[in-house]
Amino acid sequence: MVSGNDDKTAGTTDSGAEFDRLARRYLDLWQAQLAGLASDQAVTEQIARLFAAANSQVASALQVAQGASHADTTRSPSAAASPRNGPDDVGELRKRVESLEARLADLEARLRGS
Numbered sequence: 001m002v003s004g005n006d007d008k009t010a011g012t013t014d015s016g017a018e019f020d021r022l023a024r025r026y027l028d029l030w031q032a033q034l035a036g037l038a039s040d041q042a043v044t045e046q047i048a049r050l051f052a053a054a055n056s057q058v059a060s061a062l063q064v065a066q067g068a069s070h071a072d073t074t075r076s077p078s079a080a081a082s083p084r085n086g087p088d089d090v091g092e093l094r095k096r097v098e099s100l101e102a103r104l105a106d107l108e109a110r111l112r113g114s
Contacts, residue, residue, distance in 0.1 A: 037043050
């Protein structure tokens, strides 16, 4: 004779195995997605710039916070350093804007041609 408790235990084991299978599948999908992103050079460069900017901002905030306890209250606080100081940033921005403008003009031309 099989008791009702045995059926509940078997159901729990099946549910646990299904949960484990789904969790592994979820992690496999995330690993595949991250591997795909990592292989895209443009994405990795953007992520690197994002982290560099974030690191710079955090470092600036820490410097301000550490200096605040010793700061002269008659002076105004200094501005945080920009993430990447230099003329190359403006040139890079110009190139990107020009590229976007060219792509936009191309798309608009295609729409007019349709």
